[in-house]
Amino acid sequence: MLRPPARYLVIIDADGARTALLFTETREDAGEFDASSEEVAVMVKGLRPTLSADGAEWDRALAGSSRLDRQAAEVYTLDI
Template identity: 55%
Template sequence: MSQTFGMETPRNTDPIAHRPPVRYLVVIDSGGSMVARLFVATREQAAEFDAMVEEVTAMTLGLTPETGAMGTEWDAALQGHNATERAAALVYTLPI
């Protein structure tokens, strides 16, 4: 039997910096289905999921998207998408 009472105190965690906040939400066609891709400010992908979930609606409520992700800043981030998909993409800039 343990000599401790109640729950143990949590162990110290590694002092690793948190990931940077998500800055962009891109809703783009991917082979016939719409996906939502989240990017940090450096255009590094943080997540990808189905664009039809209600969280996308909650994140974009009151925001106006830019149509098209044709700029050179999106070349590496969206390299798997063709020009037609990128031209029709909706790019939301999320408030931090």
């Protein structure tokens, strides 16, 4: 069965390293990688982030992240 496409890219600090997290429309995990990779630059080209992942809609998806890290996160909505 195919996984739905990634809809959101969240760039968040995780233990001192910036991490890029991909999520589907329903905020299911779709991947994780180093935020300094070239792929991130390509994915966010021309997009503006929301500057927080502190909303209730992110509670389950980012349960392992601190409130401060979530407040500082960048959330990009990807074109699908």
